[in-house]
Amino acid sequence: AQSVTQPDIHITVSEGASLELRCNYSYGATPYLFWYVQSPGQGLQLLLKYFSGDTLVQGIKGFEAEFKRSQSSFNLRKPSVHWSDAAEYFCALIASGGSYIPTFGRGTSLIVHP
Amino acid sequence: DADVTQTPRNRITKTGKRIMLECSQTKGHDRMYWYRQDPGLGLRLIYYSFDVKDINKGEISDGYSVSRQAQAKFSLSLESAIPNQTALYFCATSEWTSGGTGELFFGEGSRLTVL
Numbered sequence: 629a630q631s632v633t634q635p636d637i638h639i640t641v642s643e644g645a646s647l648e649l650r651c652n653y654s655y656g657a658t659p660y661l662f663w664y665v666q667s668p669g670q671g672l673q674l675l676l677k678y679f680s681g682d683t684l685v686q687g688i689k690g691f692e693a694e695f696k697r698s699q700s701s702f703n704l705r706k707p708s709v710h711w712s713d714a715a716e717y718f719c720a721l722i723a724s725g726g727s728y729i730p731t732f733g734r735g736t737s738l739i740v741h742p
Numbered sequence: 743d744a745d746v747t748q749t750p751r752n753r754i755t756k757t758g759k760r761i762m763l764e765c766s767q768t769k770g771h772d773r774m775y776w777y778r779q780d781p782g783l784g785l786r787l788i789y790y791s792f793d794v795k796d797i798n799k800g801e802i803s804d805g806y807s808v809s810r811q812a813q814a815k816f817s818l819s820l821e822s823a824i825p826n827q828t829a830l831y832f833c834a835t836s837e838w839t840s841g842g843t844g845e846l847f848f849g850e851g852s853r854l855t856v857l
């Protein structure tokens with residue numbers, strides 16, 4: 629069975645600093661990978677996704693993520709964080725064989741200091 | 743109007759009461775899901791449906807039931823609510839056929855408190 633691990637429960641950064649949120653997965657083949665963001669009081673919104681091809685994917689709001697097969701990772705990055713980026717971030721995986729049901733990590737809460 | 747609408751947005755109820763959370767969508771997607779969110783536990787899948795006649799249990803279906811009344815409607819019921827069902831519940835849709843990418847589209851959530 630597949631699984632997703634987000635090692636950091638909370639991350640605190642200063643506004644303007646760079647950001648990297650970690651996501652590791654366990655799956656025997658190349659999965660489909662997603663990052664979602666949940667702003668306070670809101671539902672989840674897709675930031676970006678990886679299906680195949682270029683391992684560096686660009687998303688909305690200036691975010692990018694890099695798929696590294698050798699490390700089973702799909703880390704999310706942003707070069708300069710804005711206060712409005714404070715939110716909960718979820719990494720998700722869909723196994724490329726089977727019923728295509730998403731599996732989510734436990735989330736990372738991003739706190740942005742002024 | 744939102745593509746995925748959940749009602750009610752907030753509900754406080756008592757132990758033993760029956761509760762229904764409703765979800766409707768205008769995306770035209772075949773797949774619909776109910777997730778539960780608890781702090782530190784992420785999103786856990788309760789039930790999912792591939793179409794009106796195809797409903798499946800997720801990882802935490804005990805104590806819950808669902809009904810897919812139409813392609814656009816998927817409701818979640820708690821037959822006899824208990825306090826540990828206090829959580830934020832999300833409905834979501836996705837599409838894999840017709841060029842869909844598997845991206846989930848979420849409602850804004852239904853916060854349920856069971857006293």
